[in-house]
Amino acid sequence: MLNVQLLLTGNELMSGDIVDTNSVFIARELKNLGVELTRKVTVGDNMQLLTEQMEQLSKDADILIINGGLGPTVDDMTAQALSETTKQSLAIHPTALEQVKAWCVKRSYRLTGPNLKQALLPTGCDIVHNPIGSAPGFSINHNSCQIICTPGVPVELKAMLREEILPNIAEQLPEELQTVTQKLKVFGIGESGLQKMVNDSYPNWPEEIELGFRATMPLLEVKLTSRSHTSTTLRDEWYSKIKGLLGQHIVSENGDSIAATVVKLLKQNGKTITTAESCTGGMIAAQLTGVAGCSDVFEAGFVTYSNRMKEKLVNVNAQTLEQFGAVSEQVVKEMVSGALAVSAADYAVSVSGVAGPDGGTEDKPVGTVWLAWANKQQVFTKKLYLPTHRIHFQNFIANTGLDLIRRLILGYHDEPRYFVERQFNSKT
Amino acid sequence: MLNVQLLLTGNELMSGDIVDTNSVFIARELKNLGVELTRKVTVGDNMQLLTEQMEQLSKDADILIINGGLGPTVDDMTAQALSETTKQSLAIHPTALEQVKAWCVKRSYRLTGPNLKQALLPTGCDIVHNPIGSAPGFSINHNSCQIICTPGVPVELKAMLREEILPNIAEQLPEELQTVTQKLKVFGIGESGLQKMVNDSYPNWPEEIELGFRATMPLLEVKLTSRSHTSTTLRDEWYSKIKGLLGQHIVSENGDSIAATVVKLLKQNGKTITTAESCTGGMIAAQLTGVAGCSDVFEAGFVTYSNRMKEKLVNVNAQTLEQFGAVSEQVVKEMVSGALAVSAADYAVSVSGVAGPDGGTEDKPVGTVWLAWANKQQVFTKKLYLPTHRIHFQNFIANTGLDLIRRLILGYHDEPRYFVERQFNSKT
Numbered sequence: 008m009l010n011v012q013l014l015l016t017g018n019e020l021m022s023g024d025i026v027d028t029n030s031v032f033i034a035r036e037l038k039n040l041g042v043e044l045t046r047k048v049t050v051g052d053n054m055q056l057l058t059e060q061m062e063q064l065s066k067d068a069d070i071l072i073i074n075g076g077l078g079p080t081v082d083d084m085t086a087q088a089l090s091e092t093t094k095q096s097l098a099i100h101p102t103a104l105e106q107v108k109a110w111c112v113k114r115s116y117r118l119t120g121p122n123l124k125q126a127l128l129p130t131g132c133d134i135v136h137n138p139i140g141s142a143p144g145f146s147i148n149h150n151s152c153q154i155i156c157t158p159g160v161p162v163e164l165k166a167m168l169r170e171e172i173l174p175n176i177a178e179q180l181p182e183e184l185q186t187v188t189q190k191l192k193v194f195g196i197g198e199s200g201l202q203k204m205v206n207d208s209y210p211n212w213p214e215e216i217e218l219g220f221r222a223t224m225p226l227l228e229v230k231l232t233s234r235s236h237t238s239t240t241l242r243d244e245w246y247s248k249i250k251g252l253l254g255q256h257i258v259s260e261n262g263d264s265i266a267a268t269v270v271k272l273l274k275q276n277g278k279t280i281t282t283a284e285s286c287t288g289g290m291i292a293a294q295l296t297g298v299a300g301c302s303d304v305f306e307a308g309f310v311t312y313s314n315r316m317k318e319k320l321v322n323v324n325a326q327t328l329e330q331f332g333a334v335s336e337q338v339v340k341e342m343v344s345g346a347l348a349v350s351a352a353d354y355a356v357s358v359s360g361v362a363g364p365d366g367g368t369e370d371k372p373v374g375t376v377w378l379a380w381a382n383k384q385q386v387f388t389k390k391l392y393l394p395t396h397r398i399h400f401q402n403f404i405a406n407t408g409l410d411l412i413r414r415l416i417l418g419y420h421d422e423p424r425y426f427v428e429r430q431f432n433s434k435t
Numbered sequence: 436m437l438n439v440q441l442l443l444t445g446n447e448l449m450s451g452d453i454v455d456t457n458s459v460f461i462a463r464e465l466k467n468l469g470v471e472l473t474r475k476v477t478v479g480d481n482m483q484l485l486t487e488q489m490e491q492l493s494k495d496a497d498i499l500i501i502n503g504g505l506g507p508t509v510d511d512m513t514a515q516a517l518s519e520t521t522k523q524s525l526a527i528h529p530t531a532l533e534q535v536k537a538w539c540v541k542r543s544y545r546l547t548g549p550n551l552k553q554a555l556l557p558t559g560c561d562i563v564h565n566p567i568g569s570a571p572g573f574s575i576n577h578n579s580c581q582i583i584c585t586p587g588v589p590v591e592l593k594a595m596l597r598e599e600i601l602p603n604i605a606e607q608l609p610e611e612l613q614t615v616t617q618k619l620k621v622f623g624i625g626e627s628g629l630q631k632m633v634n635d636s637y638p639n640w641p642e643e644i645e646l647g648f649r650a651t652m653p654l655l656e657v658k659l660t661s662r663s664h665t666s667t668t669l670r671d672e673w674y675s676k677i678k679g680l681l682g683q684h685i686v687s688e689n690g691d692s693i694a695a696t697v698v699k700l701l702k703q704n705g706k707t708i709t710t711a712e713s714c715t716g717g718m719i720a721a722q723l724t725g726v727a728g729c730s731d732v733f734e735a736g737f738v739t740y741s742n743r744m745k746e747k748l749v750n751v752n753a754q755t756l757e758q759f760g761a762v763s764e765q766v767v768k769e770m771v772s773g774a775l776a777v778s779a780a781d782y783a784v785s786v787s788g789v790a791g792p793d794g795g796t797e798d799k800p801v802g803t804v805w806l807a808w809a810n811k812q813q814v815f816t817k818k819l820y821l822p823t824h825r826i827h828f829q830n831f832i833a834n835t836g837l838d839l840i841r842r843l844i845l846g847y848h849d850e851p852r853y854f855v856e857r858q859f860n861s862k863t
Contacts, residue, residue: 020475022471023458023463028454030455031453031454034450038451043449045449045484046477047448047478051471051473220452286724287721289710289720290721290724293829296716296717296740297825299790302741302794307738307741307744308740309738310717313735316734316735319777320748320777363727397727401721
């Protein structure tokens, strides 16, 4: 087993000013190769702590990835700390100098002292090309450990990792450790619910195929990971079984969100959509318009927060509002029909609910919501109950609305699990 | 100086499945006390690594906070690892047992083996009360270091930290190290721009007052931190100076977002607002309705993505659209006036722009946007240029629209800095 460890540097990581996502990215990419991180250590820009950790971790690890401290300023001290640790004096590295020069030329910058510093590296190191920024990466061996230094800027780290470092690590892996990962995005099934479904349906799930989950709210990413020597037949068999189990809950196999999937489906069918939102307040529209190229399928959305505007903009009857209240099946039905009529769209979704924290009643407590979704032929409705924080409620319900449209376009008829799990149980 | 270090445990932290925000919270809270974290180490649920790190870090630190591994399952091994490290055998701790029992009673759960395990702690430890969850925290001395074990569930950690651990650490601090922090949220000034303003206006900024920033996109949090023995007069003098410098860019002193500030201002004045959005696609409406209680001030929003719907919903002239194009001063003016008229609101904001990645022209490249904002008396307009990713563009522009309304309500007349920094420079 390859022992890979991580040393992160930077005062901003120690002060709580930024959230470390670099190590998450590194860990996830390594995991896709079948390699697990053993340890992460984070220290500020402090020479003594840096050299101490470099020495200690390099004694223990096969590969030590150092992230951060390659910039041009005085608090960027990775090269110097590594020079002290390895007892290799600092010198201008010709390849690094070329890269820094090329970077300056491309941007019409003059080469300055601080940039020159980025080429001043421990003697004997190898350069790792930075396809984006000015700071070259580099690697050096010490204590029988390969130490690889990477930039802290996330986009530079990602490019360098994908283009240079990961392929290099993959080569060092014995073939039996290399892995293949297949991913799916699903909506409406939680991690534990899904695990139970798998346990119930496939008590003999094969050891060769690792089932993993990652919450990417409100979607769940489902991953099947297997060693590259696992037979393709076995891998495909279980991928197809998990797909069968997840069924109509599968939103995408390419990482697309529900909104992106809906926009793509509408485009394929040459259809358009509109929205009439009360408690989600424009969030469904904003998710659709967050998808590039949505103008082909989305012309208009209505945010009708007050009763008066439900009447005026999407033609809800004053009497319906008075008789049944804004959070009712009748009102979301009229909202969805009105939105279809006014916009002349092919599909529509409407929502009215009690997002909270105030405004709940005994009949309609906070978390109660009615949804309607329709095409030009039919209108469907459903009442759900999701008593949670306002923003979480709005986000989940907005995605539920989009998911119901996805199911309608695809002609799906199974009940989604959230109809059961989020069922409104009358208190009377 | 108090040397505080952090040991984080959990396989989910090593696999890239979750982003570590616990350490960010701990670091920030410690910094508010004037204490800086020296080192963070993260390892998976591995007994050997855990005991090795506990021994090593406790030799170096005055206080070692351990986070995670207090749960009821077999992969929660903090207590056992600490028992091995300190050579203190595990025993049921009576106070811990009481807490676990009380927790079960409150939830009508039966006390089970796994719960009992949570009271099985190294002999001689002290209990740290967990006000929320079932896992008691505990602390023990080893290698002249106070080791404090905390739960990994963020809400439990936060409660325990605020109620028990931080006050305890504060007590150990010599008074001259304790600090006071004053915070402001600003919109439209970046970190480096602000630092330059400060350097220019106050070259003799006093050493006793530390100026810090934290990016909370799209707002910037500005912090003044000083030792508690710093004179209140000096502290107030510089807080007032920084407020003077930031001026009308200050959104809130209580952490409120722009949307929350706008909703509050409208409520105070008994006024209402509406929105007419093209390129932001409902995001302004969604931000407003994300604020609890917004129904008092927001009745309706219009998402008019197509030209046809700009005509139909907010009465833009077909001729105006044809003559000037959708992304034009004339169109946003008619949008904002139309939205005011249809909704009968007191304030309105409208936006039309090219969010990209496609749809740009030479005259109106991706990133071009027109905004209009108005009350019943006056309409204002501005063209800005922000060539960036679609989602970042939409988020920044939605907040700009809200900020312009904030300024209008408050009767502010200074030009915001983003008018200059985001100015559209015609290419002709």
